[in-house]
Amino acid sequence: MIEERPQGRGRPRSEQSRRAILAATRELIAESGFEQLTVQAIAARAGSGRQTVYRWWASKELIVAELVTSGELTLPAVPIPDTGRLEGDLTTWLDTIVLSLDDPQAGVLMLALVTAASDNEKDARLLYEMSTGPYHAALVERLAQGAAAGQVGPRADVTAIADALIGTVLFRALTPGACPAPTSAVIRTLLG
Known part of the structure; x- marks a missing residue:
């Protein structure tokens, strides 16, 4: 390092x-x-x-x-539910993450990791591989399943939707005083 x-x-x-x-x-x-x-x-x-x-x-x-x-301190995992209803599943997932950011320990830890990632390219890559990357991959996979079931707009790009959802989490973590749109509105707009 x-x-x-x-x-x-x-x-x-x-x-x-x-x-x-x-x-x-x-x-x-x-x-x-x-x-x-x-x-x-x-x-x-x-x-x-x-x-x-x-x-x-x-x-x-x-x-x-x-x-x-190094695996000595773990971030809480939030699996994406799969009830067959994509919009509801993504809303539940995003609400769970947003709620976890209200916990001062989790929110501050996320800010620390964002700070570390911005300070060191090697750390940024490792943190992506260990946290953001797996979430992004799981989102793309779940969105692709939803698209196959007709639950995503026909011209929607599932990778772009996953990017936007990860960005939504980071926006909420980095701007605690902001008044973001409800998670259900974000999901509904993205799946449009």
Whole structure:
């Protein structure tokens, strides 16, 4: 993730310190949530200095991203229901995700991951492969089933609809003060 320092410059990085920092971060998130998480608290819990933390990661968001991409911190999975009624299934799915964003821990964690993804291209790719990508693929598949059953407009592009649904989730996560359209209206418009 972070490039190693050339030999002979500064102190070498300790894998033991790195693992302790990751463990401390995971524990602190579990105890008091992401909002309360600070690099100073991580360093203290790990028994290292803040400089050591910053040698490995530029921000607490990047530490969280590494925990997610390594599978040590998981995001809640929200499967897309399949009752045979596409509009209702997608509305239920989107409402569940929107409701989860009301949980301060989940909302702030999502913001941390978006921040990490915007800061590091490698993290962005890994986070896509681990979270957004599987959701997008599942949406495209479910939309294709709905299209085959005549539940999607004849000229609709199922990939574009999936993109818009993922964008709807991100819009809601990134703009908590906004007054977005009801999820049912979004779904109805997209399936048009």
